[in-house]
Amino acid sequence: MDNQSLLAERGDRITKAVALEKTDRTPVVLEMAAFTARVENISIAEWGSDSLISAQAMINTFEKVGGADGVDYGSLFPPVLSLLWLSKVKLAGKELPEDSLWQVSESELMTKDDYDRIIAEGYPNWMMSFFQEKIGADVFQKIMAEMEKGAKIQEMWKNKGIPVMQSGITTIPFEYFCGARSFPKFVRDLYKIPDKVQAAMDAALPFMAPQAIQGNIALGNEYIWVGGWRSAGSMLSQPLWDRFVFPYLERVINETIDAGLIPILHFDSDWTRDLERFKVFPKGKCILELDGMTDIFKAKEILGDTMCIMGDVPASLFTLGTPDEVYKYSRKLIEEIGPKGFILHSGCDIPIDAKLENVQAMVAAASGK
């Protein structure tokens, strides 16, 4: 089969799973970053220095794994994480040794006064000045320059017949503020100055999704990540979640659906308590991607008729388990959550020190090869 036919076949398999339709077999999608540097024997510093290098390492690794149907993203430039967390990111070869994994350094970069600034100046103006002052104008420029490579990277994957699901992430104001304030400080704000936080969130909300939507559409993607990590129910009491999380998520998710994209709800941590709330979204229009903390079997029970579920082979199984253990857990997922409306996937990304044979065992559980 030529690569264009392969691209269509793989893409169609994923599309059908999302639409909760019957597929010839369970699709399997790889979310991988630093793991591909290890497989390709490149230092993390080199891998993270250029999106084209990380993209090539990912493509090579995808082929070494064999048999998967697509990837979540086709490259990664680690400094981009500072845009998502509004935090500094420590990098290999700079603040960290040459071959160390990048790490988000969460600290209180944003102060309580910044809520007033967001309300007064508008989110985009505030964000630009905050980023340049607290994280660095040079970091921002580098990220923008790397983004220019997006179209070329899409072509690299297409030519190999591999679907890239998305290239741009959106999230809710909660995640940005929480990253920039640091979690404990932000929780105090939610209790002590809730009205001000909410006013700043309301000011920021209209600017959350549009840019990421446009970016994904421009690159020909059909999907978009909607991220949630600190806004999980396990982190917050019900009243806080009802006020500061769900209304914002609902708006962002609906905006992505209205734009014709399929949101991948990339939810880290434990969302089990609030799964019921996600029944409001239209049938077959979202993917719920879980990292192993949320009860994926409960998710199937509650949301199996509403959205496709993707997950959740645990990081520890990839690094410390055997191929047999990975295969058995993957089969359990396919049998209990599939056959319809399920995409086999790691819990969050495949960890840096995963064993290649364990990733192959996950794919084999779906492909039967």
Next chain:
Amino acid sequence: MYEVISNALAELDEDIVLDGVKDLFDKGVPVFDILAALQKGMEEVGKKFEAKEYFLSELIMSADVFKEATGLLGDAFTVNASESLGTVVMGTVKEDIHDIGKDIVVTILKCNGFNVIDLGVDVPYEKFIEAIKEHNPQIIGLSCLLTSAFENMKKTIIAIEEAGLRDGRTILIGGGPTDQKVCDYVRADQVCKNAQEAVETCKKIVGVK
């Protein structure tokens, strides 16, 4: 009044807690008794957490109110704090700089009456050894967020064993990717899934019901 303070802390009502503590302290009530009331409030918070009425956000807030309240007691609190339930040496292992989860556990343990020696993040093996020798803890807590730190978690435990410091102590692990499989691999005694579980586990270890 003790009950008012305990209940107010359990309900996260900061003003009532602070007014109550100030009132008792001004009247010369022994700090030990005020602390007992505050810790009873923290126990109630823990129960609400286990009942899924409270979540991590409320653990953080309760610790914040506790800290404000004990701040009113000044030096008297520091003197009494030495009568702790037990000593815990805790840190994020070498080559991992994540501190949020570890810091929350440290704070919640302190509020529940433990003496916690916080070694920070990216902690070399030797620093754990030195701290164990100096503070003689019953419990050692190791945290990580990166799967690539599992090796250093294991090596930290081996270093503790080789220094002859493991016997008679319990080694707990925690952090995002840790689970029973990781616990077995690094040869720790137990994995704690969240801050409240860490408190309950530590209490059990030192024999507090």
